[in-house]
Amino acid sequence: MFGIVDFPLFLLAVFILNVTPGPDIAYVAGQSIVHGRRAGVMSALGVSIGGCVHTLFCALGLTALLAASPSAFTLIKTAGGLYLVYLGLRTLFARKPAAGSVMPVPRLRETTLLLRGFVTNVTNPKVLLFYVAFFPQFVAAGSPDKTTAFLLLGLVFVASGLAVDATVALVAARASRAVSGRPRVRGWVDRVIGTAFVGLGVRLLLARR
Template identity: 35%
Template sequence: MLTANELAWFALAALVLVLTPGPNMIYCVSRTLCQGRSAGLISLAGVVLGFLVHLMAAALGLTALLLAVPLAFDTIRLTGAAYLLWLAWQAVKPGGTAPFEARLLPHDRPARLFSMGFLTNLLNPKVAMFYLSFFPQFLHPDRGSVLLQSLALGAVQIGVSGGINALLVLGAAGLTRFLSKSQGWLRAQRYLMGSVLAALAVRIAVTDRK
């Protein structure tokens, strides 16, 4: 199965994903600022359910792909590296988005909060691309079931993403006030995320997966 070092690298990638501005973070933070922590946590529960749907689709699909066309993994690996470089550019380009630049949202009932969180994640291309581009980098068919390895990686990703988003929801108001007063911190966050994404892209591109 997967080694501790491999799981640590994957956890780092999952951490970078959740800290990179995207629909899930923006929705949960915006909902929290507009309607309170409870609304943010309900929305996050919907987001987590969306992660589970993405996970099962990716795990089953990659398992079938590996059995049918093993050499396709190299194509996915390089595509994943290119996608990470694109995310890095989105983070550092002039006018790039910072994670706590929230939108104004109306107040909604719990059921709608949950469903909107679910749909926001389900339709989030960043999550789908993460699973499809990152999972193959860490899967080892010679070590046993690819499906079980995929599910293990998914559990790490959902744990990291759910935990970090929960912390962001609980501290959204204070963090937003702090960051809004310091453009330097906003820029530093963007450049740090961009640098880590680029480094991960290079590591994926040059790793030999024989």
């Protein structure tokens, strides 16, 4: 249908790719641990919106153009890397609760959470390159419906990612509640999350095509 080929294989590959730890999963888990379950789920939705943008660009052929431009690749990876470093530093230097006390979970606005998740995904050039290299393998070269095929495959990929990220958010929130009354443990968790964000950001800044 619509020139899509080997769809069962595509589903299997997409599932494996979505459960493989990366910046999106790390970000969603971090937000859920630091700000609660609601923040994690909203962040997962933001990541999915970013995936929808990648899907649209791929279907219109813009993704291939961006991937072929060294300056565009550098701009995207720099923005994404610096943003992850910024989030990591914010987590590392956030005010910690005093011993014997429990700091209330900060409540961020839905728009803020969605925007953060969106930016984390849409500024990741590895996602852009993934769309260029992966999706064409499952669309017949001579199909007259390539645009529709890319849109459908992209939506399946995004929906699978949202299911995985939302599950990660719920699990991370439950783990966070288990340590919410233990400030020292929570402090170490925040340090690990912050360091992970900084590391992912630096890795992205040093990435090559």
